[in-house]
Amino acid sequence: MLSRHRRFAIENAFRFEDFTDQELLKILDLKLRKQDLAATQQAKAVAMEVLGRGRIRPNFGNAGEVMSISRLLGA
Numbered sequence: 001m002l003s004r005h006r007r008f009a010i011e012n013a014f015r016f017e018d019f020t021d022q023e024l025l026k027i028l029d030l031k032l033r034k035q036d037l038a039a040t041q042q043a044k045a046v047a048m049e050v051l052g053r054g055r056i057r058p059n060f061g062n063a064g065e066v067m068s069i070s071r072l073l074g075a
Contacts, residue, residue: 018055021051
């Protein structure tokens with residue numbers, strides 16, 4: 001059973017800076033290569049657009065979002 005209590009108070013949560021678009025694109029390229037996949041420039045542009053829209057969400061997952069996209073591309 002999962003605990004319903006946090007390990008630390010939310011006001012003490014870690015805060016990380018978001019990756020830049022160039023860094024996210026590099027992470028996407030690395031993830032695709034690791035999965036032995038390739039994407040067209042157009043597909044990468046769409047992925048970056050999706051990531052850009054995701055940035056406005058308060059809990060944007062940064063590189064985690066890239067992993068989700070790379071899994072979708074590999075599906």
